[in-house]
Amino acid sequence: MGWVEHAILWHVYPLGFTGAPRAAGPDEPVVHRLKHLESWLDYLIELGCNGLQLGPIFASSTHGYDTVDHLAIDPRLGDDSDFDRLIAACRERGIRVLLDGVFNHVGRQFPLFQAASESDRAASWFRRAGDGWATFEGHDALIALNHESEAVREHVTTVMNHWLDRGASGWRLDAAYAVPPEFWRAVLPAVRERHPDAWIAGEVIHGLDDYRERAGLDAVTQYELWKAIWSSLNDRNMFELSWALERHSPDTLTFVGNHDVTRIASRLANPAHLGHALAVLFTVAGVPSVYYGDEQAFRGEKYDRAGGDDEVRPAFPGSPEELAPFGAEVLRTHQRLIGLRRRFPWLARAGTTVAHLTNRQLALRAEHDGEVVVTLLNTDDAPYRFPDVEAGVTVAESAHAPGGDPHLVPAQAWTVLTRTAG
Structure with a gap:
């Protein structure tokens, strides 16, 4: 996995984060709103x-997913010099983007x-649907590309390599599940040849490994785990x-939250279960x-x-010092569990076994080279003593x-137990 094995990402939707206008x-x-992100890199x-996962930053008409120029920074965010400055600031801190x-x-x-009605060459870039143009999931403003077009494949290859x-350091491929996997098989070799360390993750809702393998991606989004975490707790x-x-x-x-879903703090029926969700996120495999x-x-x-995304894509204040104090405890929980993940980086690829299971209790176990991490979740209204899942463990x-x-x-509590080698 290279650098990705140690990656923990902070995911930002830049147009919302910086308070850019909707259209x-x-x-x-x-x-030059992209500069606003620089004030938050030390907070990250x-x-x-150690990674900054950015939502759309390229020129678009509204929310960033209706791109008009893949090779230009959205003017609402800045320009090429702002991007270069952000990359330089991230590199100074060892942050991957x-x-x-x-x-x-x-x-x-x-x-x-815009030229498709007058030019066959332009029209060949887009997919037809009956007498009109195919769109993405019925959204009239989002015109589907023709992924059988060689010109489209060359364009996407050029764009990916340009920004790398x-x-x-990598890409999240939006709506990858809607793209034939053969398209990525045709595009990615030229990207990997030029950037062998780049990490490419595709947005997939179902059929995780099947699509990833067919498309030749490094990873896919784990929506199944996301749903199971909050649903099981509720x-x-x-x-x-x-x-x-x-x-x-x-x-x-x-993840337990992203730019497309209700926030985890709003999703959970019991606020006490937020720590449970985070304990799972940071002790199971994957890139959190x-x-x-x-x-x-x-x-x-x-x-x-x-406008249904507005609540989950808010602006952030000018600096961390301007944040309200009510989130301090949750921040510390994140820091503690991220710190634990950093002490056991092998968790990124670890197999997790269920060591104990009831309706309201779950014990998860992972092991590597003599080190062990055990996550205990109790959602009952009474204390619960788990069986001795592992000898020699201590509360981390x-x-x-x-x-x-x-x-x-x-x-309504959780515990992570660990045993180090030696």
């Missing part, structure tokens, strides 16, 4: 992360689409989480990503309507003051 007007003047480090590549569709203002040349049904973990793969981008604001217990609902992190028995977990 880009004609002849939009350049506003203090959180324990992951970009969001929207290559399934483009916006209606994409120049070649400029200092990015229902106090650990069997769902256990089942999802049996299917879980290390070759995934893991923290969505900006989740570490501060931000709340926000995702709605299926125009917990939701409570540890007592004499490491396997005894108080009501």
